[in-house]
Amino acid sequence: MPAATPQAVRRQIAQGKLDPVYLIVGDDDAEMARLAADLSAVVEDELRAFNLERMYAGEKATSPAAIVESARTLPMMGERRIVVVLRAERLLKPKRRGKEEEAGDVEPVPGGGDTDLLDAYVKRPEPLTTLVFVASDVDRSRRLYKSIQKHATIVECWGLKGSSKDRVDLRQVARAAEQLVRQAVADAGQQIDPAAARLVAERAGTDIATLRGDVERLLLFAAGKPKIDLEDAQEVVSVETTQDDWAVTSAIQRGDRAEALRQLALALDAGTVSYMVLGQLGYFVRERLPGIDARRVPAAVEALFRTDLDLKTSGGDPRVLLERLVVELCRR
Structure with a gap:
């Protein structure tokens, strides 16, 4: 299936037309967390104890069998059940064994079991459940990922980089970062000097987490000012750098x-x-x-x-x- 944007998934949520399986992958932790929360919010507050489950891959209780069992459970007194599997890179990109092990072998999936059950579920999901994997990265050569790519909806959230494997165009990254800074400041009801936006963007490089953190600190530092100037940005940038x-x-x-x-x-x-x-x-x-x-x-x-x-x-x-x-x- 073609990849979807976070905005497209949010339109699905608004229309009440969710897909049965999603993979949210990338380095933009903030956006990934917001999208997972938006999907979870589909379940009514009073029914979340029954129809919403958050699981953490790698924990003993979160084996592939346990994930499938939760996803196969029918919703109670509601229309849909949501199962969110966090840290799913531990399932989708397990660590490889050391050199002392056989070449190409991989460690067993944390939590026990293998991913064959998940592979089978992705191919024939429960229609009344939405299963959401949230991962920082995936092994695109593994069978489970290939099944997800074919049968599920993949949402890539790579922040400023656009992709996990594309060559990074620093000029494009800088423009995207500046746009994000300007948009965040505008959303806060303020303006920002172009040189200030450029400094904050350049300081972050391709690190979306650093950029978001600097923008948040900048807005706090300049709260109440109608326009943020270069001196404000320099004060914020200097907080986390060397002398x-x-x-x-x-x-x-x-x-x-x-x-x-x-x-x-x-x-x-x-x-x-x-x-x-x-x-x-x-x-x-x-x-x-x-x-x-x-x-x-x-x-x-x-x-x-x-x-x-x-x-x-x-x-x-x-x-x-x-x-x-x-x-x-x-x-x-």
């Missing part, structure tokens, strides 16, 4: 490779996420470098794309990849 947010880019701007690498090490050792650093470097390349030396921009953009792709495809140690990028950006 000098732009120490790495400042050193790159000077062409000081040794200092840039030292500041990068300090940032990573302090717990800064690699994509946070990449977002700042992207902001530097697009917003500052053209005014410093436009001739360096094409090579810098290419280096950014390559590093982002390597980070997303596990093409090397993140620290080494970022160090290589910093060295390349320092070249004059």
Whole structure:
């Protein structure tokens, strides 16, 4: 079945026409949680004790057999039963065994049993039940996923990235992030300076959780102001970063490779996420470098794309990849 958007599923909810099985997958935890809650809200409050069940994959009580048994239970005094399976990546992408085990083998499904029962259920679901899997990722080569892909509705919530496997276009990500910032601020009844929206967006890189968190803090910080300016954004961004947010880019701007690498090490050792650093470097390349030396921009953009792709495809140690990028950006 073709993939559905969260908006399309919400239209189904409004029309009372739910599909029997959904897979909600992605890295946008906030949107995934909201959609699962919207599906759960189909069950009337007074009947939730009977017709709504939330299960956590990986727990002893949540075996494939237990999930199927819950899904096959008919609704009581209501029209539909909702079963939500959280952390479903433990079923749909179980960890592989270590090297000491047979190559290609996988660990048994947490909670006992195997996924054959779920595979059979997906192919012939209970019409009065909606079974919802919520997963951070899936193994697309497994039989259960292929059955879900054919018979169920898949809702992808990959935040700013658009997909789990597509090459990330940093310019497109930045535009999407800025749009999200502006929309969130508008929904709060405020306005935001374009430079402020751009800073918050660039700081997050491709991390939707970081972006949402920064936007929430920004709205709290600037509550009551009709328009949020760049200084407001800088105050919010500085909360979660190191002593000098732009120490790495400042050193790159000077062409000081040794200092840039030292500041990068300090940032990573302090717990800064690699994509946070990449977002700042992207902001530097697009917003500052053209005014410093436009001739360096094409090579810098290419280096950014390559590093982002390597980070997303596990093409090397993140620290080494970022160090290589910093060295390349320092070249004059």
